[in-house]
Amino acid sequence: MENILVIGCAGQIGTELTMALRNIYGNKNVIATDLKEAPSIITETGPFEILDILDREKMRDIVKKYNIDGIVNLAAILSAVGEEYPMLAWNVNMNGLINVFEVAKDENIETILTPSSIAVFGPETPADNTPQETILRPKTMYGITKVAGELLGDYYVDKYNMDIRGLRYPGIISHEALPGGGTTDYAVAIYYDAIKYGKYTSFVKADTRLPMMYMPDCLKGTIQLFQADKENLKHHSDFNMGAMSFSVEEMANSIKKYMPEFEISYEPDFRQDIADTWPNSIDDSAAREEWGWNHEYDLDKMTKDMLFHIKKKFDKGLIK
Numbered sequence: 001m002e003n004i005l006v007i008g009c010a011g012q013i014g015t016e017l018t019m020a021l022r023n024i025y026g027n028k029n030v031i032a033t034d035l036k037e038a039p040s041i042i043t044e045t046g047p048f049e050i051l052d053i054l055d056r057e058k059m060r061d062i063v064k065k066y067n068i069d070g071i072v073n074l075a076a077i078l079s080a081v082g083e084e085y086p087m088l089a090w091n092v093n094m095n096g097l098i099n100v101f102e103v104a105k106d107e108n109i110e111t112i113l114t115p116s117s118i119a120v121f122g123p124e125t126p127a128d129n130t131p132q133e134t135i136l137r138p139k140t141m142y143g144i145t146k147v148a149g150e151l152l153g154d155y156y157v158d159k160y161n162m163d164i165r166g167l168r169y170p171g172i173i174s175h176e177a178l179p180g181g182g183t184t185d186y187a188v189a190i191y192y193d194a195i196k197y198g199k200y201t202s203f204v205k206a207d208t209r210l211p212m213m214y215m216p217d218c219l220k221g222t223i224q225l226f227q228a229d230k231e232n233l234k235h236h237s238d239f240n241m242g243a244m245s246f247s248v249e250e251m252a253n254s255i256k257k258y259m260p261e262f263e264i265s266y267e268p269d270f271r272q273d274i275a276d277t278w279p280n281s282i283d284d285s286a287a288r289e290e291w292g293w294n295h296e297y298d299l300d301k302m303t304k305d306m307l308f309h310i311k312k313k314f315d316k317g318l319i320k
Contacts (some may be wrong), residue, residue: 001025001069001070001110001111002025002029002067002069002104003029003031003067003068003069003070003272004020004025004029004031004068004069004070004071004072005031005033005063005066005068005070005071005072006018006030006031006071006072006074006076007033007034007051007053007055007059007060007071007072007073007074007100007101008034008073008074008075008076008318009032009033009034009038009048010034010035010038010039010042010072010119011034011168011171011174012035012174012176012188012212013074013115013174013215013218013219013222014032015039015042015047015075015176016040016174016176016215016219017043017072017074017219017222017223018030018032018080019040019042020219020223020307020312021072021223022045022189023044024223027045027046027121027151027162028046028047028092029046030046030047030150030215031046031047031048031049031062031066031068032046032047032049033048033049033050034047034048034050034051034060034075035050035051035052035053035075036050037114038256040309041117041188042229045065045085045165046287049062049250050242051148052075053073053075053092053096053097053099053169053190054091054092054095054096054099055099056099056102056103056277057279057285059099059100060070060103060106060107063107063109064107065104068102068107068109068114069109069110069111070109070110070111070113070226071109071111071112071113071114071310072102072112072113072226073096073097073100073112073113073301074115075092075096076092076093076145077089077093077142077181078141078181078182078183079119079140079142079143079181079182079183079271079274079280080115080181080182080185080270080271080274081181082140082141082142082145082181083140083141083142083270083274083288086141089142089145090131090141090145093142093146094145094148094149094152095148095218097114097152097224098197099248100112100114100124100153100282101153101162101164103155103161104162104285105162106143106154109162109194109231110163110166110320111163111223111226112153112162112163112164112165112268112279113164113166113222114149114153114164114165114166114170114237115166115167115168115222116146116149116150116166116167116168116169116237116238117143117146117169118130118137118148118168118170118210118278118279118282119138119143119146120138120143120147120213120238120241121134121136121138121139121143121151121277121278121279121311122135122137122139122143122213123137123139123276123277124137125137125164125279126237126279127234127279127280127281128245128279128280128281129281129282129283130238130240130279130282130283131240131241131271131282131283131284132235132238132285132286133282134218138202138277139273139277140274140277141243141290143277146168148293149166149237150166150237151197151236151237151318152237153165153166153172153236153238154236154237154238154260154288156235157237159223163230164225164236165225165226165228165233165236165237165239166237166238166286166299167221167222167225167238167239167241168238168239168240168241168282169193169213169218170209170210170211170212170213170242170243170282171183171184171187171190171210171211171212171243172212172213172215172218172243172304173187173191173211173212173213173214173302174186174188174214174215175191175305175309175310175313176220183204183274183275183278184210184212184275185252186203186204186243186248186271187210187212190202190248190251190255190264190308191303191306191310192254192260192310192319194255194262194307195307195310195311196314198259198263199263199264199265200252200262200263200264201264201265201266201267202248202265202266202267202268203262203267203268203271203272203274204246204248204266204268204272204275205266205268206247206248206264206266207247207248207249208247208248208272208273208276209247209250209280209281210245210248210267210277210279210280211241211242211243211278211279211280211281212244212245213241213242213243213244213297214243214296214297214302214305214306216296216297217243217295217296217297219280219288220243220296221292221293221295224238224291224293225239225287225291226292228290228291228292229291232290232291233288233290233291234286234290235286238294239284239286239287240282240283240284240286240287241282241284241287242281242282242283242284242295243295243297244295244297244299244302245280245282246299248264249264251299251303253302254299254300254303255307257300257303258307259302259309273281313314
């Protein structure tokens with residue numbers, strides 16, 4: 001691949017993934033797009049275009065303008081926002097994805113990566129060490145669109161011999177861009193509030209345990225799959241990808257190792273019901289076998305790094 005289009009570059013993952021791809025492929029060869037203006041680090045280092053994923057013809061024009069041969073689609077309405085606006089979630093997550101696949105098909109795009117999520121699972125799914133092949137009966141519109149997106153990706157692979165890849169992200173934790181309306185947002189907010197206030201009020205219960213991943217591992221795994229040899233892939237649009245699982249209480253205890261005065265309280269809201277339908281841990285052996293996935297960060301190593309970087313931001317006045 002020479003010229004890569006990133007759709008949804010301004011989100012939590014998109015901001016950092018765009019820069020990681022530019023470090024590999026060159027700034028001018030990674031074209032960043034989003035519905036809104038992107039952070040200056042993206043607009044000042046390489047090409048940026050305003051793009052609504054629902055605008056198929058503008059997407060096609062951008063693909064032709066920059067001779068795109070690879071696409072990473074990160075545009076999505078996430079779980080918590082999707083429950084407030086379910087039809088918007090369906091429209092963006094499904095019709096937008098169809099636009100990506102149709103443009104890619106028509107323009108002979110080499111590789112398309114479009115992430116899925118642990119939201120594809122539901123209460124009937126085995127909660128511990130959730131298998132690669134298992135029951136997919138989600139209870140959120142976001143999860144429904146992700147299941148449909150996986151099936152749609154595999155349909156285009158089978159029918160049109162396209163190279164479409166996807167991986168089921170767990171909760172992603174980062175000190176750079178703030179999250180954008182997902183159920184696992186607490187796993188980022190807890191660190192910011194620890195530095196800013198010395199305390200945090202969680203919107204899920206203390207014993208809520210979910211699969212999580214630190215952003216450096218997320219970026220590494222995403223790029224590994226994007227670059228993997230197609231001949232080694234038995235799966236396509238639905239790889240389980242795991243790293244660590246922990247409860248909110250265990251997160252709080254990890255923070256207390258570095259900030260003994262930290263306090264946490266709990267006021268569960270509607271997001272608790274969503275979290276209760278998701279797995280405790282993930283079996284990602286297919287990803288490890290087919291494209292060499294492995295993770296580096298555990299909870300304490302991540303906590304130490306998160307607190308260090310967030311404190312540095314506060315000290316510099318970058319966040320208040």
